[in-house]
Each structure stands twice: as C-alpha cells, then as structure tokens.
Amino acid sequence: MNDLSLLQKKRLKYKPTLPKLLIDLEKVQFRKIDSKSPLKDLENLFPNTFSLPAYELVSGQGTHKPLKIGVVFSGGTAAGGHNVICAIFDTGAKVIGFLNGPSGIVENQSREIKDVSLYRNQGGFDLIGTGRTKIETEEQFAASLKTVTEHKLDGLVIIGGDDSNTNAALLAEYFLKAGCTTKVVGIPKTIDGDLRTDEIEISFGFDSACKTYAELIGNIERDALSTKKYYHFIKLMGRSASNIVLECALATRPNLALISEEKRGLDGIIEEIVNLVIERNAAGKDYGVILIPEGLIEFVPELNEMAKELNLEKDPHGNVQVSKIQTEKMIIDLVEKELAKKNFKGKFNVQGHFFGYEGRSCMPTNFDATYCYALGTLAALCIREELTGVICSIQNLSKDPESWTLKAVPIIQLMHIETRLGKQKPVIQKALVDVNGTSFIYFAAQRKRWQIEDQYCYPGPIQYFGDPDLCDLAPQIVTDIQKPHASTSDSS
Numbered sequence: 286m287n288d289l290s291l292l293q294k295k296r297l298k299y300k301p302t303l304p305k306l307l308i309d310l311e312k313v314q315f316r317k318i319d320s321k322s323p324l325k326d327l328e329n330l331f332p333n334t335f336s337l338p339a340y341e342l343v344s345g346q347g348t349h350k351p352l353k354i355g356v357v358f359s360g361g362t363a364a365g366g367h368n369v370i371c372a373i374f375d376t377g378a379k380v381i382g383f384l385n386g387p388s389g390i391v392e393n394q395s396r397e398i399k400d401v402s403l404y405r406n407q408g409g410f411d412l413i414g415t416g417r418t419k420i421e422t423e424e425q426f427a428a429s430l431k432t433v434t435e436h437k438l439d440g441l442v443i444i445g446g447d448d449s450n451t452n453a454a455l456l457a458e459y460f461l462k463a464g465c466t467t468k469v470v471g472i473p474k475t476i477d478g479d480l481r482t483d484e485i486e487i488s489f490g491f492d493s494a495c496k497t498y499a500e501l502i503g504n505i506e507r508d509a510l511s512t513k514k515y516y517h518f519i520k521l522m523g524r525s526a527s528n529i530v531l532e533c534a535l536a537t538r539p540n541l542a543l544i545s546e547e548k549r550g551l552d553g554i555i556e557e558i559v560n561l562v563i564e565r566n567a568a569g570k571d572y573g574v575i576l577i578p579e580g581l582i583e584f585v586p587e588l589n590e591m592a593k594e595l596n597l598e599k600d601p602h603g604n605v606q607v608s609k610i611q612t613e614k615m616i617i618d619l620v621e622k623e624l625a626k627k628n629f630k631g632k633f634n635v636q637g638h639f640f641g642y643e644g645r646s647c648m649p650t651n652f653d654a655t656y657c658y659a660l661g662t663l664a665a666l667c668i669r670e671e672l673t674g675v676i677c678s679i680q681n682l683s684k685d686p687e688s689w690t691l692k693a694v695p696i697i698q699l700m701h702i703e704t705r706l707g708k709q710k711p712v713i714q715k716a717l718v719d720v721n722g723t724s725f726i727y728f729a730a731q732r733k734r735w736q737i738e739d740q741y742c743y744p745g746p747i748q749y750f751g752d753p754d755l756c757d758l759a760p761q762i763v764t765d766i767q768k769p770h771a772s773t774s775d776s777s
C-alpha cells in the first residue's frame with residue numbers, strides 16, 4: 286500500500302459512536318416483528334424464504350459462538366464499505382473476503398482478511414475489490430454453493446445495491462433448498478440512493494458522494510459568479526434516479542436542476558434552458574450552473590433514442606451504462622441550436638462536467654463511517670442468530686446513533702417483478718425521487734427564485750473534526766423524511 290496521507294492516518298483513529306445495543310453484543314437478541322407480506326407472485330420463486338419474518342434487535346441474552354463469515358463487494362464503489370468489513374472483523378469472526386465481486390464466490394477466489402488496520406474509515410473497496418458479475422445460471426449458483434460449503438461459512442455478507450441484494454435473496458433461497466447452513470445477509474450500498482424503502486432510509490455511500498459533488502458544484506458556482514463568463518452544465522451520477530441531483534441542488538441552489546422523475550419531454554427541457562439563458566442575459570448575467578442527472582436518458586424518449594444509436598452494451602444486470610453517455614453535451618448542442626434559431630445575440634459560452642467516480646471512493650463522511658460500522662456489526666449478529674435472506678435495516682438515521690433502530694428485514698419484502706433483458710425477473714424496485722415527497726416539494730418551491738437571482742450556496746469540503754452540526758449530519762433527503770411537513774419557506 287502507498288504511504289498514507291496525514292488525514293488518512295487521522296481517520297484510521299476515528300471511532301464511530303455506535304447505538305448502545307451494538308456495544309455489548311452478548312446482551313442483545315432479535316425479536317420477531319410484524320412486517321409487510323411479500324408479493325404473492327414471488328411465492329413460487331422463493332418457496333423456502335417466502336414466509337420469513339422481520340426482526341428487531343433488542344436487549345436480551347445473546348449467544349456466543351465462533352463464526353466464519355464471507356464478505357463480498359458487489360457493483361460500484363461507495364464510501365464506507367471498508368467499515369462494514371472492519372466491524373465484522375471486530376466481532377471476532379474469521380473473515381473470508383471474496384475477490385473482485387460476486388465472480389470471486391463463483392470462482393472461489395478468496396483470501397482470509399487478517400488485518401484491517403489500514404482500512405478503517407477509508408474510501409474505496411480495494412481491500413478485496415469489487416465487480417458486477419450477476420449470479421444467475423444454475424452453474425453459477427451450484428459453484429457458489431460449492432464455495433461456501435468448502436469454506437464452511439456460517440454466513441455470507443453481500444455488500445451491494447438493488448441488483449446485488451436481489452442476488453443475495455436468490456442465493457439464500459438456493460442455499461436453503463440445498464440444505465446448506467450458510468446464511469446470506471445483504472447490506473444496502475450504492476451512491477445512487479435508489480435502494481430506499483420504508484425500512485431502508487438510505488444506502489451507504491450516498492452521503493459521502495453527494496457531499497463531495499456539492500463541494501465541487503459550490504466551487505463552480507463561485508467561479509461562475511466571479512468570472513461571469515460560462516454556463517456550466519454538470520452531469521451527476523445516478524443510473525436511473527435523480528436522488529443525487531436533488532440532494533446536491535438542496536445543498537448548492539444552482540440556477541437549474543433537472544429531475545428526471547418529473548417526466549418532461551425534451552422540447553420542454555430545452556425551452557426551459559433557452560428561456561433561462563435569455564432571461565439571465567436580459568438581467569446582465571451570461572453565466573450559470575445547471576445540474577443534469579445521468580439517468581435523464583431513461584426518462585426522455587428522444588434522448589433515449591439518441592442514446593440507442595450509440596449501441597452501448599448493457600451491464601450483466603441489464604442496466605444501460607449511462608455513465609458512458611454524454612447527456613450534458615447532447616443538451617448543450619440542442620440549446621445552442623435553439624438559441625441560434627431564436628437569433629440570440631448574447632454570450633453562451635459553455636463548460637461541460639461529469640461528476641461521478643470522484644464521489645464514490647472518497648473517505649467516508651462521519652455519517653457513512655458510522656452507518657457502515659453499525660451495518661457490519663448488525664450483519665454479524667444476523668449470522669450469529671442464523672437469519673438468512675435478510676437485509677440490514679437501520680432507521681432514525683437523521684437522529685443521534687443512540688436513537689437508531691436496528692432490524693433484519695427479509696429481502697423478498699422489497700422485491701417485485703420487472704422485465705429485464707426481455708425476461709420477467711424478481712428484482713428490488715429502484716427508489717426514484719418522490720415528486721410528492723418533502724424534499725422535492727421544498728426544492729420545487731424554491732427553484733424559480735434560484736433561476737435569475739443567484740442564490741448559490743457553497744457547502745465546502747467534507748468536515749471530519751469539530752462541531753457535530755458540521756461533521757455528522759445525515760443527508761438532507763433522509764432528514765426530510767423524518768420531518769412531519771414540507772417546509773416551503775426559505776431557510777437561509
């Protein structure tokens with residue numbers, strides 16, 4: 286490993302403040318709780334896991350046994366993942382890391398993790414690597430069963446997004462059917478913030494990614510205001526959902542932020558940008574900042590058609606690789622053409638940006654570091670108590686960790702049937718921006734004012750040391766779901 290920076294060294298020493306229940310693991314147990322029933326259509330596909338209950342962690346008498354736990358990262362990186370593994374390691378379990386994603390399970394590529402001391406509170410997934418292999422053929426399932434049986438694993442923890450947790454549910458079902466005792470537990474990961482349900486308030490990595498992008502957007506806003514010569518079109522990651530754009534818009538107040546879930550036509554979008562440019566020009570402002578979600582392609586049929594012509598491969602889960610599509614450039618071209626048609630005489634100098642990979646492997650925020658450590662500990666407890674096919678759920682995240690509630694929820698309760706690569710598949714439904722939700726309503730009430738007046742806000746870099754209000758806050762969209770009513774007044 287390279288020499289560590291001073292900040293890395295300081296972060297190695299950070300100790301997440303945990304919910305009380307996770308401090309003495311011998312004094313906790315799971316209690317069954319009422320939860321919603323899975324979709325009836327899933328019963329045939331999941332006969333062994335269909336009726337599994339949900340559990341809540343409560344005080345009580347825990348068991349104590351030596352555990353052997355496999356861990357795997359699946360999909361894109363997200364800040365905090367190493368803390369999930371550190372937490373499992375710290376419970377005293379023997380930890381086997383599967384290398385470079387789910388293919389490590391199928392091909393039995395693994396190594397025992399004997400030392401995590403250089404990975405605490407650090408970004409990336411490089412301790413064991415990650416990958417996007419989807420376990421779907423009978424051969425892959427059989428090979429996975431062989432791997433976990435050979436390793437005599439008590440449990441396998443899959444750290445992934447919606448598709449990876451779908452894989453976790455399928456593996457749990459397959460292992461049970463085969464009489465294998467290895468339990469499968471999922472951890473909600475993805476910067477996209479689209480693995481959200483009543484039980485999963487946010488996936489880890491979203492907070493760190495948004496705070497990284499928001500810093501950069503704020504810097505660009507200030508540059509735009511200083512130099513007054515460019516329109517900055519900034520595409521932000523988020524394969525389908527615009528959760529990242531919404532969170533960053535709330536933090537930075539750009540002149541315009543497109544939200545795909547409003548399902549507008551291309552003409553309307555271009556007209557809005559053109560009008561913005563013309564109106565700002567009339568106000569003496571030939572500069573501005575516009576946020577574009579990378580998932581816009583999926584929601585605007587005309588852009589979708591243009592993207593199809595690029596003939597991009599889909600990933601193994603059937604997702605279009607939207608990060609490879611220069612949506613911001615397509616929009617800039619269309620706006621330029623429309624302005625020319627309107628004989629616009631002002632200046633329209635543009636800079637295009639794409640912020641994606643910059644925010645996935647950064648050092649985790651205190652929120653993500655703490656959330657991940659709690660998730661990892663909870664996963665080890667699920668395996669100790671022999672729960673399978675469940676995802677770790679922590680709620681009340683906008684509050685102090687003392688108030689967090691810790692649950693194990695059957696993954697199947699999050700699933701529905703969707704057409705993927707032309708076939709009907711059981712998957713976890715992606716959580717899009719809720720246009721009737723508190724965060725969107727607040728944003729919608731403010732945005733008109735942000736267009737012409739420059740109401741830019743500069744969040745600055747992620748803070749790790751000092752005032753908790755500056756260092757420890759949960760993402761805004763999580764805080765908003767815990768507010769009783771949407772506030773439409775400006776909080777500035």
Ligand code: FBP
Binds near residue numbers: 474475
């Ligand atoms: P996950 O859902 O696997 O965490 O990945 C999300 C994401 O970062 C998307 O925002 C983006 O479109 C995609 O991964 C990029 O994928 P890749 O790393 O394969 O280029």
